[in-house]
Structures are given as structure tokens and as C-alpha cells.
Amino acid sequence: MNHLLEINNLDVKFDTDEGRITAIENVSISLDQGKVLGIVGESGSGKSVTAKSIMQLNPGNTIYNDDAEIIIDDENVLKFTSNNDLKKIRGGKVSMIFQEPMASxxxxxxxxxxxxxxxxxxxxxxxxxxxxxxxxxxxxxxxxxxxxxxxxxxxxxxxxxxxxxxxxxxxxxxPKLLLADEPTTALDVTIQAQVINLMKDIIKEFNMGVIFITHDLGVIAQVADDVAVMYLGSVVEQGPVNEILKNPMHPYTRGLINALPDINNLDAPLTPIPGNIPSPLDRPNGCVFRTRCPHASKEGKEENIKMGLVEVKPGHWLDKCGVDCGKK
Amino acid sequence: MSKNIVSVNNLSVSFDYQENFLSKKQKIKAVNNINIKIKKGSFFGLVGESGSGKTTLGRAILGANKISTGNVIFHDDDRDYDLTSINSKEMKEYRKKAQLIFQDPYAALSPRMTVRDIIAEPLEVMKITNSREETDEKVREIASKCRLNLEHLRRYPHAFSGGQRQRISIARALVSNPKFIVADESVAALDVSIQADILNLLKQLQNELNLTYLFISHDLSVVAHVCDIVAVMYLGHIVEMAPSRDLFSNPRHPYTKALLSSIPSIDPENKSKAIELEGEIPSAMNPPSGCVFRTRCPHASQDGKEENIEMGLEEVEPDHWVDRCGVSCG
Incomplete structure (x- = not known):
């Protein structure tokens, strides 16, 4: 069966005054009709840029790599040149909901x-x-x-x-595909609960595919079927939501979960991920997470690793570098 | 039993509002008849949705909003400050003792000042130090306590990430050696991994410097983790107040219950449905009479008897206070 949406080897770079920034590197995701794919990550991880690439809404200084594909209905969106082609996508086959409804x-x-x-x-x-x-x-x-x-x-x-x-x-x-970019972040919790329930009903009724972007793992757990965890432009772990949240393997996914205050376990300490997310201007080479990874080796062999997802269990994809260090 | 550091007695704050210059002036009651006592050394949490009056209450306690009725008393070691009858000289002294940490670390720091100048500004304005050397000494001391690198002091805020900026804001609030801190949504703008770091820092500073916090937040799981005692606000009223473990394990007011059930669980199998509240928080311009929560309350009676109830907290268990109307329906 063809996927509703297929993104293959997507790189997105921006030309800025300070140099060329890599916003997305080698992202491949697919989505079927009637499914909800959650994308989580901190600010600057490239979640919104991924969604905007699908709609071709990134600004003029954006550079896509030549072999990247974003396929919707057997057509590669990245090869569209005329506005008429894009119109089929924007608001037609694909719709988007933004975070701040007043601004939209x-x-x-x-x-x-x-x-x-x-x-x-x-x-x-x-x-x-x-x-x-x-x-x-x-x-x-x-x-x-x-x-x-x-x-x-x-x-x-x-x-x-x-x-x-x-x-x-x-x-x-x-639309066949809905991109929801932090649709509940600006809302109060009681209203968030209303909107989440509404979206769940509507997704079922319309049988759409949905990409649901949020930084809130709790929201992902409640709405998504699958989840992709992004860090600094790369997907580091991906799979069914139940598997990823209950059995996280990448040190970044584990770090995110441990940093979250859990209302059912008030004695658990809050463990921050050490360090800060690096600026995209000096994106680490090799494994992008190595500068904050608790398992990074002394000799720095992570600098020379090429990132890429491998299937560690059926459906559970993990970045190569995280396979070893996640076992620790 | 430790002493109280802040007592808030029957406090109300209202604002004048005029829709346009022809219409009649109205009073908006942002905070209504609040009574709280904050114990020395405690981490007092204040939760509620937007528009519930939590920020107004925090600002009134700091003397940044005019108090309409009631009073706020700050108990210092040797004397009390009553904010309703304070003169401007005393107010200056009070400001040294009570400080505020803001929500947005991007908006709170001037982009034209170096980190050193930002942290030193309160010392200079309040004339706490007498020489530049003394100021620098104090700045360095508090910066290292807030885990800021001393080399960073010469740089400008744009060079820092959100978490580092929030540490600068905290250093600035603490440099005058205050005893009481209002932290207004101080972690709301931060990513979770950094949020955990800042919360741990606040806790650690509390122990080192003997601080008392009023921690304002909309995020119940954060409040549950850091606070000893929590008050839940709705439309200008406190509807429930209890030690945090007690509140989160045994909520009594229907609003608190709904708030707790609305937190999306991180366990995908736990799809327990939130207690869905009808509609949204009513406008403070036109609050419901009687129990302010009655328009959204799942237990509101058909005959509308809640319209005539007078709100007020009752102690249902030791230290666990619930609004009268919520005691019966909860």
C-alpha cells in the first residue's frame, strides 16, 4: 500500500548572514491514512521546519537537497514549481493548524x-x-x-x-493530511483537554493522516499512534507511541522523560539533560547529541559516526549511535 | 512550627475599566477576599488558569498593585511592614526584601546591558553597595551561586540560551539578598530539560539562602513537584488550599479535580478521560454571582441555589481548606 505521505532523505538548510545553517538532516518519515504521527522535541529541533517543508512554507533562503523527496499522492512536492501545483497542496490536500490562533x-x-x-x-x-x-x-x-x-x-x-x-x-x-503545529500549547489545561478530545473524534471521523507537533510528551501519549523524537534536526528515535514512551532507548528520549515532572510520582527527582541545545550554527558533527550525551566516550569517537536509524525491534527505530550507548 | 513571613488578610484588588470614553466606569475585581499565610521557608504554590488572578495576587503582595481592601503584612525579623500604610522610605526597604522573577527571560533582560550590569543594577538603584569593588564582589558571588560562568558577566544577553537567561534573572532578583521571592511562571517559557534544571536551582538556592517562595504557575505537575503547599485559584477566588501531597492525592473541590484530570498522562495506555468542563472561564467583568465556579461545575444544582452562596474557605481536615460550596458538591 502506498503511504499517504512519504518523506525521504530530507535535508533543509537556510542561508543566513552568519552562514549556512542545517535545520534538518536526513529525515525520513512516512504516514498512513487515519494515523497520527507525533513529532516531539525541544525548541530548535526542527519540528516546525519539517511540517513547513511539506507545505513549502519555508522562507526564500531555504535550500533543499536534490535527492530529497516529499511524496503526497505519488507527486514530489519539492519538484513543484508553479503556484498552481502548490495550491493543490496548500489548503487542498494538506491543511495546517498553528499554535497561536489569534495570529492565524x-x-x-x-x-x-x-x-x-x-x-x-x-x-x-x-x-x-x-x-x-x-x-x-x-x-x-x-x-x-x-x-x-x-x-x-x-x-x-x-x-x-x-x-x-x-x-x-x-x-x-x-484535507487528506492535517499538520497540527503545537495546536494546544497556548491553551489552558481544561481547554486543552477539550480540544484534544475534539481532535481525536474528528481524526477518526474524517479518517485523515495527521502530523501532530508538540513539545509535550503527555499530549503525544494521548493522541499519537506513532512518535518521532527529534533533536537538532535529526530524528533520533521513532516507533509506536507505546513502545517509545515505555521502552525508550535513545539517551535523549530517556532524558526528556526523566526531566518531566510526573504527577503520579512526586518523589522522583527531576533530572535535567546536562548542557544546552547547541546553536544550529555550530551543529556538532557525527552524533548531534554527543555534546550532551551522558554516555559519550572520552576519546570522542562519536564525532566520526554517521547518523542513521536502524530497526532494533519490529517498528522501533533508533539512531545508530544510540544503539550502543542506550544499552548502558 | 515556623513563623509566617507573609500574611494576606481579606485582600481584594479591583481595576477601573471603561470600555470607551462614553460608557460608564466599571470595577473589575481581579482578586477577591483572599486570606493566605505563607510560612517562612516554604515553597508556596499558586495555580490556576489564565485570568484567575494569580499574577495580580503576586503583584499585590509585592506592592506592585494597589490594594483595594484588606491588607498584606510582611513579617521581617525585627518589624512588620503593612503594605496598606507603608511610606515610600519603608517601601524602598521592603523592595530589598521581596523580589520578583519574571516569566519570559527574553523580555526581562535589557539587550543593551552586559550581564554584570544587569545583575548589579538593583544594588546600585537600592544603594546597597558603596563602591564598584563591593558591587563586583556581590555580583560575582551571586552569579556563581546561580551557576553562571564568571566569564559570561562581560557578555550581552543575546549570547545566552533561555535557561542561562533565566539564571541571570534569578541572580538579579537575589543580589539584594531578599528573603521572599515571587516567581511568576518562571519556568513556563523553558524546554522541559531546562525547566528541570531551573527548578532544581530554585530549590537549592532556597536551602542555601533561606528563601521563601511564592511560586505562580499554570502547570500542576511542576507545582506538585516543588511546592509544599498549594492554593488553587479560580476567577479571583481561592477554591482550595492544602499541603501539596494532600491536595494532589485527595482533591476536594470539583475545579481542582477537573484540573488534575486534564493533565495528559504520559502513559499511552492510561487514556482516562478528563473531567471535561463546559465552556471557558467567564470574564472577570461579569463574574457569576454566588459560587464563581457554578457555570462550569458538573455538580451544579438544577434549582440554581449556588447563586446565593457566599464563597469562603472551610477547613475540612487539618490544613486542608476548601471553598464552602465545593465541600458539599465535591
Whole structure:
């Protein structure tokens, strides 16, 4: 069976005044219909850049490598040149939800107008039909008084309501793939719980593929089927969510889990990962995690390692360098 | 039993609000009839969602917000400071003893000052030190306590990561040798691995320097880990207050229960459904009468008798305080 989305050997570099920065190195992931892939990592790990590459939303100074592929429906997105090709992807087959719902709506245009506009670009609908679909979507994401909200501006809605409206807008074109970039991070926990439950129901109902980006392992545990852990632009561990969170093998994944305050175990000490995430300008060669790895060798042999995932158990992929040191 | 360092008695803070220049002036009650006692050497946690009034309460205790009714008393070793009747000279003294650590380490530090100048500024403003040598000495001392590299003192904040910046903010707050610290969402902007590091640092400094913290956070798991005693706020009221282990193992108020159940578990098999609260926190401009939580409470009665309840904490077990309305429905 063909995957819904397949990313192969993706490198992303940015040309900046200070030099060429590697944001993503050799990332390969795939996603099937109806599945949720969680991507976790700290700030600067390349989670958002990965998602933006799929939509081709990275800025003009971005450089992709030649042999990289991002395949959606047998078409390589990276080879698209015309805006018409890209339109099929952006908002058509693929929709995106961002972290800050206030920043994602135009402040001076009514929410309903924004919903209609994007629907009419992607679907052969007249205004009346587009309006009906939009109001129906607002109803389905649990917005009371959908007709009234349709004629309001983003600032008139509360945070949770705005995020619901954002979800309604993203889903109204019936995308095959949804990219959700920290969709619950800006929300309070009680609202986060509402939005997560809503998203779970909707993912099931629409049978979409979802890439769910977050820094919160708890959220990943609750929504994702599979998870990829990213550090400084590389995937260091990947597999079914249950396996990765219960049996983490890479020292970075273990570090993330140990640093997390667990409400069910108040006596466990909080163990930070030593050091700081290096600047992408001086990205370590070899294993990118070696500068913070508790198992890094004295003689520095990790400098010469080439990173790459190997399957250590069925479905559980681990970076080569982490295979040895994860056993310790 | 150790002594109290801060007593808050029947404290309310309200703000004037006018929608536009024609409309009537309104009062918004951000904090409503709060009574807390913070014990010396404790790590007092304050949790709640956005708009619950936690920051306003913290600022009122520091004298940074005007107090509408009630009072705040800071008990120093030799004397008490009553913030409602304090003069400006005493206020300056009080500022040396009570300090604030901010949330966003990127916004809190001036990009045009070196780290040394940032940390030294309180000493100079408060005229604590008399010579440059003395200032430098103090700066170096607190910087090393906060695990800052002394070479870093000559650099500017842009050269530092979020965790290092937060350590600089902490050093600045502690340089005047305060006894009481309000940490307002001080780890919220940090990545988890760095968050753990800063929390450990705060704990360690507490022991070394005999500090008392008021730790404001929206993150219950963080609060559960570091605080000895926790107060849960909702729409300007404290709805429950207890020693943290007691609160997290035996929550009594329906709001506390809902908050706890909303934390997504890191165990994928534990998909226990959160107690879903209807809607969102109401606006403080127009708070519900009676029990402020009644509009979202899963136990609210049909006849609406909660509308006429007067809120107030009751001690249900030793040191475990729950709002009256929550005692029966919880």
C-alpha cells in the first residue's frame, strides 16, 4: 500500500548572514491514512521546519537537497514549481493548524468570510454552498451559535473558541493530511483537554493522516499512534507511541522523560539533560547529541559516526549511535 | 512550627475599566477576599488558569498593585511592614526584601546591558553597595551561586540560551539578598530539560539562602513537584488550599479535580478521560454571582441555589481548606 505521505532523505538548510545553517538532516518519515504521527522535541529541533517543508512554507533562503523527496499522492512536492501545483497542496490536500490562533486569523476580516474564501479557492462551490459547509463545520467542532460566530471577528472569540474555529477552517476543505503545529500549547489545561478530545473524534471521523507537533510528551501519549523524537534536526528515535514512551532507548528520549515532572510520582527527582541545545550554527558533527550525551566516550569517537536509524525491534527505530550507548 | 513571613488578610484588588470614553466606569475585581499565610521557608504554590488572578495576587503582595481592601503584612525579623500604610522610605526597604522573577527571560533582560550590569543594577538603584569593588564582589558571588560562568558577566544577553537567561534573572532578583521571592511562571517559557534544571536551582538556592517562595504557575505537575503547599485559584477566588501531597492525592473541590484530570498522562495506555468542563472561564467583568465556579461545575444544582452562596474557605481536615460550596458538591 502506498503511504499517504512519504518523506525521504530530507535535508533543509537556510542561508543566513552568519552562514549556512542545517535545520534538518536526513529525515525520513512516512504516514498512513487515519494515523497520527507525533513529532516531539525541544525548541530548535526542527519540528516546525519539517511540517513547513511539506507545505513549502519555508522562507526564500531555504535550500533543499536534490535527492530529497516529499511524496503526497505519488507527486514530489519539492519538484513543484508553479503556484498552481502548490495550491493543490496548500489548503487542498494538506491543511495546517498553528499554535497561536489569534495570529492565524486576519484580524479585520470576519471569520466566516475567511472560511468561505479558502473554500471557494479549493472547491467548485458558490458562496451559498460554501457558507453552508462552513457553518456546518463550525457546528461540528462544538461551537454554539455557529451562525452568529460566522459573522464575528477573531478578537470576539475566546482562545479555545478560536482554536476550534481554526480547526473547522482547516477541515472544511476535507484535507487528506492535517499538520497540527503545537495546536494546544497556548491553551489552558481544561481547554486543552477539550480540544484534544475534539481532535481525536474528528481524526477518526474524517479518517485523515495527521502530523501532530508538540513539545509535550503527555499530549503525544494521548493522541499519537506513532512518535518521532527529534533533536537538532535529526530524528533520533521513532516507533509506536507505546513502545517509545515505555521502552525508550535513545539517551535523549530517556532524558526528556526523566526531566518531566510526573504527577503520579512526586518523589522522583527531576533530572535535567546536562548542557544546552547547541546553536544550529555550530551543529556538532557525527552524533548531534554527543555534546550532551551522558554516555559519550572520552576519546570522542562519536564525532566520526554517521547518523542513521536502524530497526532494533519490529517498528522501533533508533539512531545508530544510540544503539550502543542506550544499552548502558 | 515556623513563623509566617507573609500574611494576606481579606485582600481584594479591583481595576477601573471603561470600555470607551462614553460608557460608564466599571470595577473589575481581579482578586477577591483572599486570606493566605505563607510560612517562612516554604515553597508556596499558586495555580490556576489564565485570568484567575494569580499574577495580580503576586503583584499585590509585592506592592506592585494597589490594594483595594484588606491588607498584606510582611513579617521581617525585627518589624512588620503593612503594605496598606507603608511610606515610600519603608517601601524602598521592603523592595530589598521581596523580589520578583519574571516569566519570559527574553523580555526581562535589557539587550543593551552586559550581564554584570544587569545583575548589579538593583544594588546600585537600592544603594546597597558603596563602591564598584563591593558591587563586583556581590555580583560575582551571586552569579556563581546561580551557576553562571564568571566569564559570561562581560557578555550581552543575546549570547545566552533561555535557561542561562533565566539564571541571570534569578541572580538579579537575589543580589539584594531578599528573603521572599515571587516567581511568576518562571519556568513556563523553558524546554522541559531546562525547566528541570531551573527548578532544581530554585530549590537549592532556597536551602542555601533561606528563601521563601511564592511560586505562580499554570502547570500542576511542576507545582506538585516543588511546592509544599498549594492554593488553587479560580476567577479571583481561592477554591482550595492544602499541603501539596494532600491536595494532589485527595482533591476536594470539583475545579481542582477537573484540573488534575486534564493533565495528559504520559502513559499511552492510561487514556482516562478528563473531567471535561463546559465552556471557558467567564470574564472577570461579569463574574457569576454566588459560587464563581457554578457555570462550569458538573455538580451544579438544577434549582440554581449556588447563586446565593457566599464563597469562603472551610477547613475540612487539618490544613486542608476548601471553598464552602465545593465541600458539599465535591
Amino acid at each position: 486569523f486576519a484580524p479585520a476580516i470576519k471569520i466566516g468570510h475567511q472560511m468561505i474564501e479558502q473554500l471557494m479557492i479549493h472547491k467548485p462551490l458558490n458562496k451559498k454552498e460554501a457558507k453552508d459547509i462552513s457553518i456546518d463545520m463550525l457546528n461540528r467542532v462544538g461551537i454554539a451559535d455557529a451562525e452568529k460566530r460566522f459573522n464575528q471577528y477573531a478578537f470576539e472569540l475566546s482562545g479555545g473558541m478560536r482554536q476550534r474555529a481554526m480547526i473547522a477552517m482547516a477541515l472544511s476543505t476535507m
